[in-house]
Amino acid sequence: MSDQLIRAISRDGYMKVSAVSTRGLTERARQIHRTLPVATAALGRLLAAASMMGSALKEDGASVTLQVKGGGPLGTLLAVSDNLGNVRGTVDNPALDLPLREDGKLDVGAAVGNQGALTVIRDLRMKELYIGSVGLLWGEIAEDIALYFVESEQVPSACGLGVLVDRDQSVLAAGGYLVQMLPGAPEELAEQVEAALRSAGAVTELLRTDPDPESLMRRALKGFDMEILEKSPIEYRCDCSRERMERALISLGPQELRAMIDEQGGAELTCRFCDNVQRFTREELEALLADMGASS
Numbered sequence: 001m002s003d004q005l006i007r008a009i010s011r012d013g014y015m016k017v018s019a020v021s022t023r024g025l026t027e028r029a030r031q032i033h034r035t036l037p038v039a040t041a042a043l044g045r046l047l048a049a050a051s052m053m054g055s056a057l058k059e060d061g062a063s064v065t066l067q068v069k070g071g072g073p074l075g076t077l078l079a080v081s082d083n084l085g086n087v088r089g090t091v092d093n094p095a096l097d098l099p100l101r102e103d104g105k106l107d108v109g110a111a112v113g114n115q116g117a118l119t120v121i122r123d124l125r126m127k128e129l130y131i132g133s134v135g136l137l138w139g140e141i142a143e144d145i146a147l148y149f150v151e152s153e154q155v156p157s158a159c160g161l162g163v164l165v166d167r168d169q170s171v172l173a174a175g176g177y178l179v180q181m182l183p184g185a186p187e188e189l190a191e192q193v194e195a196a197l198r199s200a201g202a203v204t205e206l207l208r209t210d211p212d213p214e215s216l217m218r219r220a221l222k223g224f225d226m227e228i229l230e231k232s233p234i235e236y237r238c239d240c241s242r243e244r245m246e247r248a249l250i251s252l253g254p255q256e257l258r259a260m261i262d263e264q265g266g267a268e269l270t271c272r273f274c275d276n277v278q279r280f281t282r283e284e285l286e287a288l289l290a291d292m293g294a295s296s
């Protein structure tokens with residue numbers, strides 16, 4: 001099935017849930033960045049989380065950026081979502097190879113590290129960005145996201161994320177859920193939810209048997225009466241363009257641009273989030289330089 005996001009609320013109004021299936025967009029990320037399995041899993045988990053957090057933003061053009069800097073060998077991970085849940089992301093060391101854990105699973109925690117922070121940047125298209133941060137305790141990402149909501153936003157939350165990589169390294173299943181208590185929720189509800197999620201088991205197993213996010217939510221929250229508010233398609237989406245790259249070149253300043261023309265005879269820019277490569281000829285760079293001179 002194609003990637004999808006759902007949003008739901010419990011009938012008693014005390015709990016909201018997002019769930020996503022993200023196999024397609026995670027596979028796209030793998031192909032763009034040529035990630036090996038542990039990087040595929042780490043980046044895939046972060047993309048799924050970003051999608052659910054981004055889709056919670058109401059303002060058109062709003063976005064959320066999740067940055068994970070854990071001090072591990074993967075380096076920094078970045079995922080950005082628009083307000084519809086469409087995502088893009090990148091990782092410093094996509095080709096990292098680590099031995100599997102003793103239980104045969106990918107060692108995402110060791111790859112990410114737990115000596116750093118998860119930073120959440122919300123751009124609501126207002127004057128200032130909203131930035132929150134929490135120290136990483138696990139580096140497994142789902143638990144760190146839940147901790148972020150508890151510590152930074154005082155919202156009791158539970159998060160489950162999973163990426164299953166096939167033997168040929170392609171993505172077999174990916175997705176997750178984010179469960180959040182709403183104001184007035186009785187205290188025991190959070191414990192009941194935790195117990196339900198625990199007994200439902202790992203997200204990768206749930207997704208392997210059925211990737212549908214509604215089914216994922218209903219199986220993860222067995223016994224809870226949930227009402228679906230929204231179902232929408234999501235995808236890997238980058239908003240880069242030749243114009244944007246032109247602006248990046250201009251922002252280098254005339255000296256840098258001059259040096260680029262003299263030393264390289266042109267420029268080739270690759271987007272950090274996707275496989276968009278734009279070439280600028282000597283003549284085009286000269287024209288940019290002339291424009292800059294005219295406007296200064």
Ligand SMILES: [Zn+2]
Nearest residue numbers: 238240271274
């Ligand atoms: Zn791009």
